[in-house]
Amino acid sequence: MTLQTDKKGKEKDWSTESSEAVQSRLKQLGPSFTFEELWELHKRSVGKSRPSGKGSMTLRKKGMILGYAVIVCAILLTGIGLYSPSIGAALQKVFFIDLFYKNVRGGIDSGLYQIEKQNLGTTTDVSVTDQDIRLTVAEVFYDGIQFVVNYQVDYPKKQKIKEEDAAVYYNYKFKDAHPTMIGTHAFTITGDHTFIGTTVFNTEPLPENARLHIEIRRIGTTDGNWDVTVPISLSKAKPLTKIVRPQTAGTYEHKKFIVNQITFTPVGTQLVIETDEELSFLLEDDLETRFDNAGGMGGKGEVRRNFGLPSEVNPKPPYVILVVGDATNEPLNTLRQREEYADYTGPGSLPVTLKGARGGTVTITDVQFLEDSTVVYYEASDAANQKPFLILEDSSGERFTSQKNDVRTSRDSFAYKVEYPKLPSSRFKFELVVNEYSQEPKEPVKIKIPIDWE
The missing domain is CATH 2.60.40.1630 (bacillus anthracis domain)
Incomplete structure (x- = not known):
């Protein structure tokens, strides 16, 4: 070090x-x-999130998993x-x-x-x-x-x-x-x-x-x-915390669970699930914005999953959607990764559209060079592509991943901004890494949970 x-x-x-x-x-x-x-605990989740952070794993392996937490x-x-x-x-x-x-x-x-x-x-x-x-x-x-x-x-x-x-x-x-x-x-x-x-x-x-x-x-x-x-x-x-107790029961592939509690605090969100099964849990709002995963813990029939705040453009959604899948059902031997590339030579080279997952697209609309960071603006065609794994590569071959999570900027479209480190040059290459399956994972179960903010 x-x-x-x-x-x-x-x-x-x-x-x-x-x-x-x-x-x-x-x-x-x-x-x-x-x-x-x-040390890191990694679990596979239904749907793919943009990997980030540094560890001993290769870049491609990072694209296949979501890091949950570190027990210190x-x-x-x-x-x-x-x-x-x-x-x-x-x-x-x-x-x-x-x-x-x-x-x-x-x-x-x-x-x-x-x-x-x-x-x-x-x-x-x-x-x-x-x-x-x-x-x-x-x-x-x-x-x-x-x-x-x-x-x-x-x-x-x-x-x-x-x-x-x-x-x-x-x-x-x-x-x-x-x-x-x-x-x-x-x-x-x-x-x-x-x-x-x-x-x-x-x-x-x-x-x-x-x-x-x-x-x-x-x-x-x-x-x-x-x-x-x-x-x-x-x-x-x-005083700034909202607690909802749905007590909603559900099943996924004959695996049972009960949604006991959702807590919205000033800095994060927690989901408490009663289950003994190997299931994955994600949250979306009514606009299909995926909550950032923030780790969790579980044992003795109870699972606690932590997430980020609701999006800035939709801070009090009328309902959230619980996305439930089997944590063990991803056939890794059917996964391959495809890379899409585009050069950035200045504002005149935008917008540029890259082929995303499941027939969708990711269109890069703007790049801003700030004093200590580079901000990329993009618009996804659908929810499946709203948080892509997008890498910036400079002329020397050095690659940069985002240093913050993607932030949604519009209620009416899947428009986002994402921050990267300051780049050594204003000319670089976009690399979009897309996961594809010869055998698609099973579709998750989605449960709508109303939220009364009053």
Whole structure:
């Protein structure tokens, strides 16, 4: 793993620097590595979603599966940073969630942005210093589905920390509760003496006013005690949460299930299903917009599937559609992948239409080159092609996948925008990867579930 540091290698006095300047500096100090997951669980789902993120799998294999979640048992955190009173205030206002998404680079729904947009997090003053190393928990969030912890680690007395100094080993525990938790994390280098981190866990329901105990007995090569305990509360999220209890029974290929609950929180959606069967579950709104998958967990006859928020163009759909299929019915030996290509040489080369799945099409309508990203606009002919696996390839052969999930921009058509990293050139090639089957998977069962938002 390679960490990016200040190229000039010079120390500066940051104590009087403004928050804006600190933010600008942080923007330049983004790490040159992506988050490495300890291990991944992959399940096959009915329908295909655009793969993303980086791992040990080949690109084509990524196109065949959907990554569900990462169970974190013991986590190694890395980072090198600077120490300044002004930096903490700036980070609490802006940076944790934004930098989290930049590090995980796609494949995770963007609902966590709402924590900062709606001020849903609870600021804490919990800080522990041992062995001249300070750990500060800046903010916590809980919505009944997941919890988020943002924190910062400072080495104020060390001249400059080395990579081996920038590691934290920790465990999460709850007092009087032992929920199953599935999560991921990302950390961002912010200078010579400090790094920040965000950890996100999907979790089973917690007791009211639960207290989270974070056990930390080693940072880098230093043993010590940085244990902290912080409150977890629903007070901010609960007024903005909608719970529907359909109690709807259904079957798929003689496999039974009951839809017990759908929860819409300010940052995500959760589906609770009663079943012992190997089934896959997806959600769509009344406009056939597919909810972004956000992992899940299950056991003892209950399945919890997490999804992103409803789309921005349809935030309160009158009903959702549960899409149920057999998680084991995809005949992989009948799958092949077809690639479609088109060159982009400038605005005059658009629109361009690529042949999609099942006789459909994907038409690329616009490309915008922003300061730190490239945004592609496209329109799909139908729901089956609304979230294509679209790769950008520059003249050197380097390939870029999207760093955020596709966002629907119209209620009247399957028009979307999707963000990619900044490209080294304004000339590149579109590559559309399409899954095709010699034997099509069985059609899923679709169940309409009304939602009363009043």
